[in-house]
Amino acid sequence: MPKDSSDHIDRILEQWRRERPDLDTAAMGVLGRLFLARDLADAMLAAPLAERGLQPGWFDVLAALRRSGSPYELNPTDLMHATMLSSGGTTKRLDRLADSGLVERRADPDDRRGTLVRLTRRGKGAIDRAVEAHLVNEERVLRSLAPAERRTLDDLLRKLLEELDRDRPITSIAEPPEPVLLRGRGVVIRPLRVEDVDTVARIQAEPGVARWWGPPDVADLRRQAAGDTEEVAFAILSDGEIVGFIQYAEEDEPDFRHAGIDIFLAEHAQGRGLGTEAIRTLARHLIHERGHHRITIDPTADNARAIRAYEKVGFRPVGILRDYWRSPEGTWRDGLLMDLLASELGPT
Numbered sequence: 001m002p003k004d005s006s007d008h009i010d011r012i013l014e015q016w017r018r019e020r021p022d023l024d025t026a027a028m029g030v031l032g033r034l035f036l037a038r039d040l041a042d043a044m045l046a047a048p049l050a051e052r053g054l055q056p057g058w059f060d061v062l063a064a065l066r067r068s069g070s071p072y073e074l075n076p077t078d079l080m081h082a083t084m085l086s087s088g089g090t091t092k093r094l095d096r097l098a099d100s101g102l103v104e105r106r107a108d109p110d111d112r113r114g115t116l117v118r119l120t121r122r123g124k125g126a127i128d129r130a131v132e133a134h135l136v137n138e139e140r141v142l143r144s145l146a147p148a149e150r151r152t153l154d155d156l157l158r159k160l161l162e163e164l165d166r167d168r169p170i171t172s173i174a175e176p177p178e179p180v181l182l183r184g185r186g187v188v189i190r191p192l193r194v195e196d197v198d199t200v201a202r203i204q205a206e207p208g209v210a211r212w213w214g215p216p217d218v219a220d221l222r223r224q225a226a227g228d229t230e231e232v233a234f235a236i237l238s239d240g241e242i243v244g245f246i247q248y249a250e251e252d253e254p255d256f257r258h259a260g261i262d263i264f265l266a267e268h269a270q271g272r273g274l275g276t277e278a279i280r281t282l283a284r285h286l287i288h289e290r291g292h293h294r295i296t297i298d299p300t301a302d303n304a305r306a307i308r309a310y311e312k313v314g315f316r317p318v319g320i321l322r323d324y325w326r327s328p329e330g331t332w333r334d335g336l337l338m339d340l341l342a343s344e345l346g347p348t
């Protein structure tokens with residue numbers, strides 16, 4: 001691991017030691033390094049795949065089909081398990097892969113309503129070449145470790161995983177939603193697509209948006225478009241043009257179940273009622289289709305326009321979240337927690 005990264009974690013631990021000398025932060029150090037290593041390795045492994053035209057997550061799907069052996073065919077459920085993806089995420093990826101000619105779908109002869117997904121000849125060629133490059137890169141990721149050190153690390157991680165797997169909660173993770181298209185007055189909200197990402201990133205970079213959201217993180221937007229994040233992301237369209245972005249995240253712990261919304265609109269689309277309508281449309285979906293009784297939103301406390309827009313939908317202020325958000329200037333800013341109960345959703 002690069003020296004800088006360990007320094008960063010050491011600094012965090014040092015701050016904790018100074019502020020709370022009574023706490024033992026050893027576990028925080030180990031896990032912090034584990035997570036950082038994963039993030040850095042992910043980035044190193046993704047870049048060469050992207051150069052080969054493989055979008056984030058494609059490698060996993062193609063590899064699952066390839067290693068299943070001839071005829072390199074699986075049903076979407078097996079693929080979902082093999083790639084640890086949600087069904088919504090799998091469907092989206094398969095659409096893109098089919099558009100690119102790397103996989104093809106056919107009706108399952110044994111299941112009238114089912115489909116099978118198969119590698120095309122092009123897909124097989126692509127994954128065979130990609131996996132070779134991928135292995136070379138994996139070697140690069142581990143190059144600082146001698147063979148004996150790798151075996152030790154492997155043994156330790158195996159031991160850790162065995163224990164964690166035993167302790168895993170038996171409740172299954174809620175099935176994420178299928179993509180939907182939502183219509184409001186003057187706005188359409190549809191699942192974010194990879195090809196929307198550049199437009200959305202340009203909008204987020206506009207000063208009137210970035211001051212409330214910070215600059216765009218294109219890699220994260222791509223992951224959202226591929227359905228690989230907890231948040232469910234949508235493009236907001238008006239007159240067929242993308243004018244903004246809206247997302248929700250769900251808390252599925254039954255006793256605290258609710259959903260949170262975030263939004264931004266391009267500067268030219270602000271102040272025309274579109275934001276209010278987009279929030280109302282998504283809130284309606286979350287309440288009526290996703291069964292939520294409570295929705296939250298947390299604008300910066302001095303974002304008067306956003307607060308006014310959310311009040312128009314029916315959100316009420318709950319309280320100030322002190323030093324809640326680090327703004328692009330690097331200062332901590334207060335947030336305002338607002339919530340809306342299902343019965344308070346205003347008229348359309």
Ligand SMILES: CC(C)(COP(=O)(O)OP(=O)(O)OC[C@H]1O[C@@H](n2cnc3c(N)ncnc32)[C@H](O)[C@@H]1OP(=O)(O)O)[C@@H](O)C(=O)NCCC(=O)NCCS
Nearest residue numbers: 212264265270271272273274275276299304305306308309
């Ligand atoms: C916040 C946002 C989503 C609101 O959507 P919008 O379409 O612009 O909002 P609307 O036009 O529906 O409503 C805005 C309301 O705020 C009012 N308003 C505008 N500027 C205001 C200000 N400085 N102070 C108080 N109210 C203000 C408007 O008059 C309007 O209320 P009204 O209909 O009662 O007259 C949008 O402006 C936006 O994306 N802004 C930039 C990014 C951002 O702030 N995102 C939210 C982060 S939580």
